[in-house]
Amino acid sequence: MLFCTAGEFGCMGCTVVEETSDLSSCTEQILNCGYTGPINDDNKDKIARAILLHSAARRTTMLRQLREGLQLYSLIDVMERNRKLCHGLFVAADADKVDSHYIVSHLAPEMSENGTQKHTREAQILNNFQDFLQELEDGTVEDEDPLDVPGVMQWLTGQSHRHLLTADRQNFKITVCFDHGCLERMPDHKICYPLVSACTETITFPTAHCVNYDEFKKNMLTAMRCGAGFYRV
CATH class of the missing domain: 3.30.2410.10 (Hect, E3 ligase catalytic domain)
Structure with missing residues (x-):
């Protein structure tokens, strides 16, 4: 799962909210994130926090499920003993940087x-x-x-x-x-x-x-x- 990408989209969602001059165009997406207050410029900070909390809650569940799957062959224990070797499996290295x-x-x-x-x-x-x-x-x-x-x-x-x-x-x-x-x-x-x-x-x-x-x-x-x-x- 591309959790890095998911995080980027969460941040981009907040950026769009902060920069847009017409929040009504984002009403459906904002409501889908669990925000129930007035959708206006005065509440942009609250809307952005709701988007981040919604994104974090979803990713936490996914990460928990990923951890449960990795336990199938005790891979979690292997990762704990070999953190440096396994680091590149989950974190983009310099070789993955776009040139x-x-x-x-x-x-x-x-x-x-x-x-x-x-x-x-x-x-x-x-x-x-x-x-x-x-x-x-x-x-x-x-x-x-x-x-x-x-x-x-x-x-x-x-x-x-x-x-x-x-x-x-x-x-x-x-x-x-x-x-x-x-x-x-x-x-x-x-x-x-x-x-x-x-x-x-x-x-x-x-x-x-x-x-x-x-x-x-x-x-x-x-x-x-x-x-x-x-x-x-």
């Missing part, structure tokens, strides 16, 4: 026909994205609010770590789409940003604004800082 290669190797771009101008722009954007991830990994991106590669993974998919199961890693892909029509839809606009749907693990790049690398990097940093919530389905 730029992990993201790039799972990109699934929907490219235009080879040899067209659209394809050339799309290829350049993919190169920009790879360079951006490498800069983050090297720590050379100059920004007042430093980001990292796991943060990009969190933004793209909703989780910041590698998939623990081999099957999940093999099936994992980030769909990359390209929007070539933003200028036709909005002739007078000057800028638009990459859009992410974490639920479907999809990112869409506007090709009119992301070809130049400096512009691409600026757009990415703005998009990640201002669009990290679960606003798109």
Whole structure:
């Protein structure tokens, strides 16, 4: 069971409550966590505590059941005697940290026909994205609010770590789409940003604004800082 992921979702639930300007959009989720008071801005702290308590109560039951299962072959005793050896079975190690290669190797771009101008722009954007991830990994991106590669993974998919199961890693892909029509839809606009749907693990790049690398990097940093919530389905 991915208890680390469960914890991340609990924290994200509280973050959404704290940052949203319309709590009515979260009414069902809040009530499902056992909160029975008024749902308004004055009670955000109480709502956040209810979400955390609900999450903790569920995880405690799961952990207790996991412990009971491990007792079947006295594995608990083995773990007690060999804590360091067994630590990596339950806690993500550095090898499980997302790096730029992990993201790039799972990109699934929907490219235009080879040899067209659209394809050339799309290829350049993919190169920009790879360079951006490498800069983050090297720590050379100059920004007042430093980001990292796991943060990009969190933004793209909703989780910041590698998939623990081999099957999940093999099936994992980030769909990359390209929007070539933003200028036709909005002739007078000057800028638009990459859009992410974490639920479907999809990112869409506007090709009119992301070809130049400096512009691409600026757009990415703005998009990640201002669009990290679960606003798109």
